[in-house]
Amino acid sequence: DLIESFGEKCLQKYGTRVAYPGDEFYLKAERPLPPAGFYEDFSMLENGVGLLPLLMDEFYSALEEAGETGGRKREITIATGMAPREYIRGFLDDAIKKFPHISGRVTPIVNRFFGETITVSGLITGRDLMEQLRGRALGERLLIPANMLRTGERVFLDDVTVAQLEQALGVPVIPVPAESGFDLVDAILGLEVEAPAYALPPEDEYYRYNPGT
Secondary structure, three states: OHHHHHHHHHHHHHOOOOOOOOHHHHHHHOOOOOOHHHHOOOOOHHHOOOHHHHHHHHHHHHHHHOOOOOOOOEEEEEEEEOOOHHHHHHHHHHHHHHOOOEEEEEEEEOOOOOOOOOOOHHHOOHHHHHHHHOOOOOOOEEEEEHHHEOOOOOEEOOOOEHHHHHHHHOOOEEEEOOOOHHHHHHHHOOOOOOOOOOOOOOHHHHHHHOOOO
16 A cells, blocks of 8 residues: 555656556455556566566457467466466466367466465476476476576576476476466467577676586
8 A cells, every 4th residue: 555655646746656566465465456557668577566467468458369279179287376376377267268179277386495485486496396297287288487487598596497397297398478468378279489589698697507617
């Protein structure tokens, strides 16, 4: 309430809210997320502020526009953090209602690497994914939000690679841009998702993550 009140005063005085509560504040308080327009130009999207409202807005726009995909039966799993699990589950349920040849599940991952109080998707590690998904029926592929990976790499925060996770689970792992509802719909429908641009990070950052190399 304090942040929203402050933001409203700034909006009236300066024409912009300046401050926005993070998505996790709303999720923990079990309060409805603001509409996407609340976040103006999404200036704090890299920090996850407004990410879920933007994802929701784009997802339902894309789902409404989506056409038939051939009707082949398709089963998928979406891995996510504990905090957004109900929203992601709702997205998948609504996609299945429109395209009944699709089936799947949303599997929330408990963060044992950083601690179970950490519930956002962006801090889930490869090892936690391996340990909690190994041996489960995952369908033909696993979708993960791309913000689980280090920027510019196909590597999780604990140095597990996407390739290692695929080998451990026996299914392709598809990183989906975390803020893109359009890409999420495509991934659920089995369409090709444009992978985020992967490139080596700056040299000092590379050696900070990879000492001794």
